[in-house]
Amino acid sequence: MLNLSPEDRAFLHQARVGHLATASADGTPHVVPVCFVFDGACLYSPIDAKPKRVAAFKLRRVRNLRENPRVSLVVDHYEEEWERLRYVLIAGQGDLLEADAERERVHALLREKYPQYRTMRGFGENFLVRIVPERIVTWQGARVRPD
């Protein structure tokens, strides 16, 4: 079980965007904003390119994951009242979801969370990145941020 309070779980469920960092085998980091869904155990992020297109394999995050499965995902809230800043920082392992049944389940979760995916052509054929959390740090607003 993940060490997450009900509030942090709710925060992960409602967040619309996260930031996913991967790194190449030689340690060059790469971060992109991602849509994601949290099923209570893992986080999943679709890659908006078809698996059969060569392009998908060329995506930096896909290349990185194949070389180096370690990922960092942060989900945060910004506002000008810094006492209300907040984040959930997840360190874990990432992989590309291969099994069809599992992919269908996650695509359904994503369509539920993001109406935009319901009408996106070819959405169900997309790659998915699965993030298996290993360590979670949660933080809420104060003037000095821990890391």
Place this chain on the structure above:
Amino acid sequence: MLNLSPEDRAFLHQARVGHLATASADGTPHVVPVCFVFDGACLYSPIDAKPKRVAAFKLRRVRNLRENPRVSLVVDHYEEEWERLRYVLIAGQGDLLEADAERERVHALLREKYPQYRTMRGFGENFLVRIVPERIVTWQGARVRPD
């Protein structure tokens, strides 16, 4: 000179938060939300811990930068109309700003951008991360994201 349109420069100037990824020497990525300022050439992000405190040296991003200067910084805008999604993705080198005169200049820029820093105790003593861009990718809303 950076390959940035006036619109992308304006976007970087007005953005309140970015996401900075670093990686350890062994290639473990780490991403955190950061406040930053762009002076037209480099980006600077304060670290909210005093340099004399041991804690600052223990911060993951500081440890990572000392082991591995490569960084990735993304500044993005999310909204539910995905045609309006946007990001500026910067790959470059990061270091800790040491020279006092330079630090004072950047602290002044940060205070100008973020009123919150004007009253933050000890703010001028903080570490700063300098990000020297080497490669910039800009992207605006479409259904398939490049990487």
